[in-house]
Amino acid sequence: MKVAVIGGGLAGLTAAADLADAGAQVVLLEKRSVLGGKVSSWDTDGWPVESGLHIFFGCYTELLTALKRVGAYSNIHWKEHTILVARPGGNVSRFHFPNVPAPFNGIVAFTANDLLTWSEKLTNVRALIRPWLMSLGKVARWDDRTYAQWHADYGIAQGVLTRWWNPIALSMGFLSAQEMSARPMTTVFHHFSRKADASRIGFLDGPPGERMHRYFAEYITARGGEIRTGSRVAELLVDSPDTGPIISGVKLETGEVVEADGYVLAAPLHSARKMLPGTLRAMPYFDNLWRLKSVPVMNVQVWFDRYVSRTDNLFFTADAPFSVFADLAVTSPLYDRTGGSVVSMAVAPAQPLWHLTDDEIIQKCLDALYKLWPRSRQAAILHKSLVKIPNSIYRETPGSDALRPTQKTPIANLALAGDYTQQDYMASMEGAVRSGHRAARALLTGMSEVRTSPI
Amino acid sequence: MAGLSAAKYLSDLGYRVTVLEKREVAGGKASSWQDADGDWLESGLHVFFGAYRNLLAFLRETGLYDNLVWMPHALTFSSAGGKLSPLVFPGALPAPLHGLAAIARSRGVLTHPDKLRTGFGLLWPILGSQKYIDSQDKLTWKRWHLRHGLSRRSLGDFFDTMALALNFLPSSEVSAKLLLTVLSHFGKETDASRVAFLKGSPELRLFRPLLAYLQARGVNVRFNSKVRAVRYSEDDGAVTGFELDDGSVAKGDIYLSAMPVHNLWKTLPPALRAKAPFEGLRHLHGVPVMTVQLYFDRPVTGVHNLIFSSRSHISVYAELGAICPDFHEGSAGRSMVELVVAPAAEWFRLDDAAVVARVMEEFTARHPLAGQAILVKSTVVRIPQSVYRALPGMDRYRPNQATSVPNFFLCGDYTRQDYLASMEGAVLSGKQAAQRISVAGLNAVTQHSRP
Numbered sequence: 010m011k012v013a014v015i016g017g018g019l020a021g022l023t024a025a026a027d028l029a030d031a032g033a034q035v036v037l038l039e040k041r042s043v044l045g046g047k048v049s050s051w052d053t054d055g056w057p058v059e060s061g062l063h064i065f066f067g068c069y070t071e072l073l074t075a076l077k078r079v080g081a082y083s084n085i086h087w088k089e090h091t092i093l094v095a096r097p098g099g100n101v102s103r104f105h106f107p108n109v110p111a112p113f114n115g116i117v118a119f120t121a122n123d124l125l126t127w128s129e130k131l132t133n134v135r136a137l138i139r140p141w142l143m144s145l146g147k148v149a150r151w152d153d154r155t156y157a158q159w160h161a162d163y164g165i166a167q168g169v170l171t172r173w174w175n176p177i178a179l180s181m182g183f184l185s186a187q188e189m190s191a192r193p194m195t196t197v198f199h200h201f202s203r204k205a206d207a208s209r210i211g212f213l214d215g216p217p218g219e220r221m222h223r224y225f226a227e228y229i230t231a232r233g234g235e236i237r238t239g240s241r242v243a244e245l246l247v248d249s250p251d252t253g254p255i256i257s258g259v260k261l262e263t264g265e266v267v268e269a270d271g272y273v274l275a276a277p278l279h280s281a282r283k284m285l286p287g288t289l290r291a292m293p294y295f296d297n298l299w300r301l302k303s304v305p306v307m308n309v310q311v312w313f314d315r316y317v318s319r320t321d322n323l324f325f326t327a328d329a330p331f332s333v334f335a336d337l338a339v340t341s342p343l344y345d346r347t348g349g350s351v352v353s354m355a356v357a358p359a360q361p362l363w364h365l366t367d368d369e370i371i372q373k374c375l376d377a378l379y380k381l382w383p384r385s386r387q388a389a390i391l392h393k394s395l396v397k398i399p400n401s402i403y404r405e406t407p408g409s410d411a412l413r414p415t416q417k418t419p420i421a422n423l424a425l426a427g428d429y430t431q432q433d434y435m436a437s438m439e440g441a442v443r444s445g446h447r448a449a450r451a452l453l454t455g456m457s458e459v460r461t462s463p464i
Numbered sequence: 465m466a467g468l469s470a471a472k473y474l475s476d477l478g479y480r481v482t483v484l485e486k487r488e489v490a491g492g493k494a495s496s497w498q499d500a501d502g503d504w505l506e507s508g509l510h511v512f513f514g515a516y517r518n519l520l521a522f523l524r525e526t527g528l529y530d531n532l533v534w535m536p537h538a539l540t541f542s543s544a545g546g547k548l549s550p551l552v553f554p555g556a557l558p559a560p561l562h563g564l565a566a567i568a569r570s571r572g573v574l575t576h577p578d579k580l581r582t583g584f585g586l587l588w589p590i591l592g593s594q595k596y597i598d599s600q601d602k603l604t605w606k607r608w609h610l611r612h613g614l615s616r617r618s619l620g621d622f623f624d625t626m627a628l629a630l631n632f633l634p635s636s637e638v639s640a641k642l643l644l645t646v647l648s649h650f651g652k653e654t655d656a657s658r659v660a661f662l663k664g665s666p667e668l669r670l671f672r673p674l675l676a677y678l679q680a681r682g683v684n685v686r687f688n689s690k691v692r693a694v695r696y697s698e699d700d701g702a703v704t705g706f707e708l709d710d711g712s713v714a715k716g717d718i719y720l721s722a723m724p725v726h727n728l729w730k731t732l733p734p735a736l737r738a739k740a741p742f743e744g745l746r747h748l749h750g751v752p753v754m755t756v757q758l759y760f761d762r763p764v765t766g767v768h769n770l771i772f773s774s775r776s777h778i779s780v781y782a783e784l785g786a787i788c789p790d791f792h793e794g795s796a797g798r799s800m801v802e803l804v805v806a807p808a809a810e811w812f813r814l815d816d817a818a819v820v821a822r823v824m825e826e827f828t829a830r831h832p833l834a835g836q837a838i839l840v841k842s843t844v845v846r847i848p849q850s851v852y853r854a855l856p857g858m859d860r861y862r863p864n865q866a867t868s869v870p871n872f873f874l875c876g877d878y879t880r881q882d883y884l885a886s887m888e889g890a891v892l893s894g895k896q897a898a899q900r901i902s903v904a905g906l907n908a909v910t911q912h913s914r915p
Contacts, residue, residue: 153536157766158550163537164571167546171832187766187833188786360797361838363763407768463812 012452013038013259013269015242018046019438020426022225023075023445024452025234028273031453035234036267038259041240042217044226046277047401047428048438050216057216057344058394061308061401062333062355064323066185068200068207069439071446083213088322088340090114091194092208094124094173095324095334095381106209112141112202120463124173129166133173136163140195141202145433148199151191153412159191176325178365179332179357182405182436183304188358190407193435210323212335215343245272245423247282254289256423271452275426278303279400294419297412301429305363306401309374310337312392313349317385323394329377330370331356347391352378359397367395402436404431416444417451423459424448465887466875468674469522469721469894471683474720477902481683484706484714486690492724493555493850494887497667504665504791505843508850509782509802511770512667515649515656516888518895526677531669532660533787535769539657540564541573541625542773542830549573550769553657560590560651560900573622573774578615582622585614589644590651594882597648600765601641601859608640610812625772628779630804631854631885632751639856642884659770661782664790689714690725696733696869703872718871718901722894725878726750726849740868744861748878750849752812754805756823759841763799764834775824777811778803800838803827808846815840816844851885865893866900873904 010033014025017039025037043049050059065072065085076082101125106114115137120130140148147375151159156178156394160170170186172178174194178186182193186336211221226236241262248257274281283297289295309331318336325333331354337344338351345351354374356362362370379386403409413431416424426448427441434440468490489495496506512519514530514634523529537553549572553562564583567574574582589597600608605627609619619635623643627635631642650657662669690709697704705713721728725748729737737743756778765771765783772780785791785799800897801822805811811819820842828835852858862880865873875897876890883889 143746155763155768157548158768160551161540161767162550167548167832171546175833176806185762185766185833188763298600363797 010034010271010456011036011269012271013267014273014274014275015259016046016275016277016280016427017041017044017222017236018275018277018427019048019072019441020428020445020448021046021273021313022222022229023442024275024449025229025423026075026079026195026225027233027273027446027449028230028452029234031449033271035229035232036269037234037236038240038242038261038267039119039236039238042238044222044236044238045217048075048217048221048397050218053394055348056312056392056394056402057397058310059216059308059337059353060396061306061396062323062335062353063213063217063438064333065211065213065438066207067209067211067432068204068436069442072439072442075222075442079224079228081221083177084214084220086214086340086342087209087211087455090206090209091322092118092210093320093322093324093326094176095326096124097380098293099381099383101320101324106205109205111205111207112137114205115202115208125169126166129169131369132165133169136160136165137198137202137260139163140198145196145199149192149410149433151195152407154191156186156189156191156194159195160186162436172327176327176332180325180355183306183355183359183401184405185358188406190405190409192410193405196433196435212323212337212340214341215337220343242276242284244286245274247286247289247420254420256420270422271422271456273424273426273448273452275448277400277427278429281425281427292419294414297340297414301409301412302404302406303429304402304404305359306398307353307359307362307370308396309356309371310394310396311352311354311371311375311378311390312347313385313388314351314391315349315388317350317382317388319351323379326377326381329354329381330362330373331377334378349388349391350385352385354378363397371395385437405435415451416448417455421455422452424452424455465492465890466877466894466897467492467720468671468678469891469895470720470722470875471894472522472526472674473895473898474901475678475681475683477898479718479901481678482714482716483678483683483685484689484708485685485687486709488687489667490675490685490687491666492722493847494666495671496665499843501841503757503759503800503841503843504667505757505845506666506755506802507845507847508753509780510662510666511782512660512662512887513656513778514658514660515646516883516886516891517651518883518892519888522891522895524782526674528670528673528677531663531673533663533789534658534660535787537562537655537658537701538769539659540767540769540771541621542637542771543572543621543775544826544829546830546832547572548767548771559654559656560586562654563650563657574615574618578618578706581613581615582618584597585609585612586647586651588612589647592644592648597641597644598859600644601639602856603640604730604856605635605638605640605643608644609635621774622791625774625779628806629772629804631851632753632779632804632808633853633855634807637853637855638799639858641856641859642854645882645884661784661787664788668790691731694719694721694731694733694736694872697737698735701869703869716755718873718905720873720875720897720901722875722897724750724849724876725852728874728876736869741863742867744863745878747858747861748852750847751806751851751853752848753850754808754811754819755845756803756805756820757841757843758801758820758824758827758839760799760801760834760837761797761840762837764801764837765831771825773826773830776830777805777807778823778826778830779806781803781827793896812846812848816842819844854884864900865897866904870904871903
């Protein structure tokens with residue numbers, strides 16, 4: 010059986026690895042010259058640029074299992090179990106999770122810090138009891154409101170929102186708490202309060218292209234698969250025999266048609282929409298894809314001529330255009346090439362800054378960084394880069410959950426994968442991996458039904 | 465709304481109707497128009513409550529009901545320091561238990577003794593008859609409130625805001641009847657306190673389709689036709705025509721005024737001004753109100769609902785950019801918050817920039833994250849005389865829709881109907897005017913046919 014996987018991001022790579030394991034002959038089509046999609050990395054004039062700041066959490070079980078399977082798990086460096094919040098003037102608030110079972114480690118972290126006042130801590134911990142006790146299915150019902158609304162509904166003090174949960178929302182979904190659905194946030198609360206390790210943070214030791222995707226690619230090719238980068242798909246060809254519509258092939262931009270028995274569409278939302286023929290919009294399943302939206306994202310990287318930080322961990326902040334940042338030279342040793350810090354800053358919300366020039370955006374980030382880390386002011390800048398992604402992960406606004414498609418489509422030999430398809434980890438690397446697994450399973454079962462159906 | 469409602473119900477009854485409107489847009493106090501950027505300016509923040517039976521029936525009858533978007537059943541109160549206190553009405557309970565449960569479960573607004581006192585106080589409007597409520601028009605809400613054992617805290621945090629949102633007047637001025645009426649509806653009807661918004665601007669989502677509906681039924685609508693005077697013949701004891709600004713006279717068999725009360729007063733001839741019930745109109749005045757729109761570069765409140773704000777000038781507001789699909793689509797990331805400034809009188813002398821600066825100050829105190837957002841645009845709409853002032857004792861001056869002149873009728877929020885100054889009141893007054901006209905017509909017919 011031959012399967013074409015469209016899109017070489019984490020979702021596509023996972024689906025391809027699963028299908029190769031199941032004995033399928035896989036061909037993976039990636040439009041860019043590098044694999045990884047939204048988690049890709051590349052070199053511009055020798056400077057290793059990454060498309061974002063990518064963090065591995067302890068609760069990313071499927072992703073970590075997949076990394077073990079392809080042999081990349083040891084590339085993850087786990088950090089001290091502490092969440093840091095940077096404040097102006099070089100101050101840092103620490104949420105240290107001690108080595109006791111959940112949720113007690115979280116209760117300690119949320120109470121023993123100097124970011125929140127005691128009454129704020131109390132309202133926060135009291136409200137988090139609900140997502141702790143509730144099942145994931147019940148938590149999912151909170152997709153009817155924004156996180157800010159949920160926050161008010163359950164009586165948490167406003168200061169907790171501005172100083173703590175808003176930066177978390179911005180770093181997770183690139184949306185402010187006022188725009189983001191309560192579901193992803195409360196899902197995180199649920200996981201973090203159930204498992205002690207869930208909130209632990211890990212970094213890849215270097216650029217994801219070399220340290221993660223290459224392992225996937227080797228795993229797939231070792232099982233007879235083929236990876237074709239630089240192959241941009243123009244459209245999916247649909248055939249409509251009496252038994253219902255079926256994908257007959259994939260037309261590349263070059264005009265070449267790749268034919269297979271099954272297809273996994275693991276392209277991001279906006280690209281998937283372009284590839285699907287308009288006639289499919291008559292089906293409500295596909296029409297929903299046009300109703301989901303995606304978020305614009307920016308990431309700034311600055312190389313300094315000296316080390317401006319020694320902290321081997323991620324920082325959150327409420328006082329900058331970016332919500333999370335880290336010194337990659339410290340957290341990821343393979344980035345430590347120039348003898349100085351490499352500060353990566355994830356800008357969110359990106360929309361309000363979108364109209365500025367690259368230099369203006371970088372300057373705004375640097376000004377904020379100088380306030381958070383006063384020592385960086387003395388360092389000279391060797392190089393700076395800005396990555397703008399107009400259509401990144403899907404927009405996790407209230408009500409969007411109901412629009413997310415299942416991996417199984419009405420077309421028997423087509424499955425969808427990607428963060429935007431239905432799975433419980435929303436827009437994250439773990440979500441992409443889970444959707445890839447589910448897409449592979451959906452395709453295999455869907456096609457076995459086709460083969461066994463009497464014609 | 466009153467005039468168009470009357471036009472609709474009159475044409476249903478088979479009357480040939482001509483509507484005269486002095487502006488080039490319909491809607492009066494609910495009108496909206498576009499500025500140079502193509503953004504919609506509104507004369508106010510228009511909220512549809514579940515209690516608005518007649519308005520909702522009117523929208524259903526004209527096929528406009530789907531233009532509403534209903535919010536979760538909660539009333540959200542914000543206060544300085546960024547605290548949001550939602551009053552969530554549990555869906556499983558019927559009225560009035562859901563309201564009492566909402567108050568009991570609320571956080572931040574009231575202390576527990578306050579809640580108990582409020583709960584007991586609310587038994588009056590819940591159990592009281594319409595007659596009882598009418599009899600309380602002699603008191604201001606504040607006096608009623610304190611006399612019936614409710615606390616000063618609940619007055620300041622809660623009922624003052626409601627009074628400002630409903631009539632743009634503080635509770636020390638507004639008649640107790642106004643709040644009692646609202647509370648009795650909220651206490652008796654389960655979904656009365658639920659809130660809906662139009663999906664977009666009133667012009668596109670309400671008035672244009674409504675005008676098309678009316679015109680298809682033969683109603684003639686003439687814009688830019690300002691009525692200068694009501695012509696009255698003392699000999700016949702009848703109105704003989706509406707004199708327009710251009711000097712022409714609009715003639716009909718029956719005349720109906722749906723003008724605001726101050727405009728009606730200006731057009732009335734001295735003979736009518738001295739006559740009951742018109743003489744009482746001199747006591748009815750409109751309240752000044754301002755509507756401010758703030759356009760931010762990102763969503764700022766996170767609340768997809770109406771927000772009441774205590775101890776401030778921004779009595780009620782909503783992030784329409786997040787609520788109304790029309791304002792959301794193609795907004796390029798902008799989010800618009802529309803706020804009602806009340807009490808507005810003391811800010812009326814300020815210029816627009818100063819008004820916006822003060823509104824921003826109060827708004828960011830309530831939503832600290834709005835301080836990080838950039839204000840890309842702001843608009844101010846001032847209405848010196850909006851809905852009539854529901855002061856104590858004013859109720860007896862409100863005229864019936866049928867007047868002492870047999871062929872002259874009135875409608876508008878200020879006329880006698882049970883819903884006070886609201887869109888519901890306007891629609892109901894129009895409906896009642898149509899009924900009175902048809903009854904009067906029947907009487908006339910029966911009188912003529914008598915031998």
